[in-house]
Amino acid sequence: MLKIQEIRELIKLVDQSSIDEFSYEYEGSKIKMKKHGVEKSMVESVQTDVPVQTPSLPAMPGGQNSEPKMDAAAMKESKQEEDKDTANLHKIVSPMVGTFYASSSPEAEAYVKAGTKVSKDSIVCIVEAMKLFNEIEAEVNGEIVEILVKDGQLVEYGQPLFLVKPE
Known part of the structure; x- marks a missing residue:
């Protein structure tokens, strides 16, 4: 049987990964984890479609989320700058x-x-x-x-x- 600390580590690893579901079975013990609350959306721009994964954010006082929003043009510009920086690497x-x-x-x-x-x-x-x-x-x-x-x-x-x- 897994110890509580090992289960916590598994939860942390699954949470940090891009997988949505995890199952583990050992000597008759079973653990099954599923992620919920992850919304997938598409941000469209003139030239490309960029899939964006946006986790649900806790609401801030006044109904605003804690993370600033980026429009499609800003996201595209940010991506192009990042590509330039890593192009020779x-x-x-x-x-x-x-x-x-x-x-x-x-x-x-x-x-x-x-x-x-x-x-x-x-x-x-x-x-x-x-x-x-x-x-x-x-x-x-x-x-x-x-x-x-x-x-x-x-x-x-x-x-x-x-x-x-x-x-």
């Missing part, structure tokens, strides 16, 4: 769904930090899937510019993990 992506670990153990130092020089075969992190710890390599010679995920975070297939400035 290589993205190291997760090859599987799993849990991201920055180091080989909780006591060990992280494999890489922002500013670390890496080669193609340098190990940059571990993605744990189904109790298997998979070492992820840099795939390119360069310098780590940004780490896009947190240690212990659930990651999806194809999700960018690092931005690398190639040499």
Whole structure:
């Protein structure tokens, strides 16, 4: 049987991920989690349709939500600026769904930090899937510019993990 802390961690991981439903069965015990309250909407602009996932926000006094709203033009401009910033950078992506670990153990130092020089075969992190710890390599010679995920975070297939400035 899972301990309450382990169940809390599972809830946290499912909540942070993009999955809507999670089931776990072990030695006759079953846990099933479903997310509710996530609305999906489409923001249309002249050239493209951009799907946007907007979680329900708690109402602020006066009936206003705590997060400012962006119109389609502002979102498009923000996306274009972000694309320009990362256009020359290589993205190291997760090859599987799993849990991201920055180091080989909780006591060990992280494999890489922002500013670390890496080669193609340098190990940059571990993605744990189904109790298997998979070492992820840099795939390119360069310098780590940004780490896009947190240690212990659930990651999806194809999700960018690092931005690398190639040499």
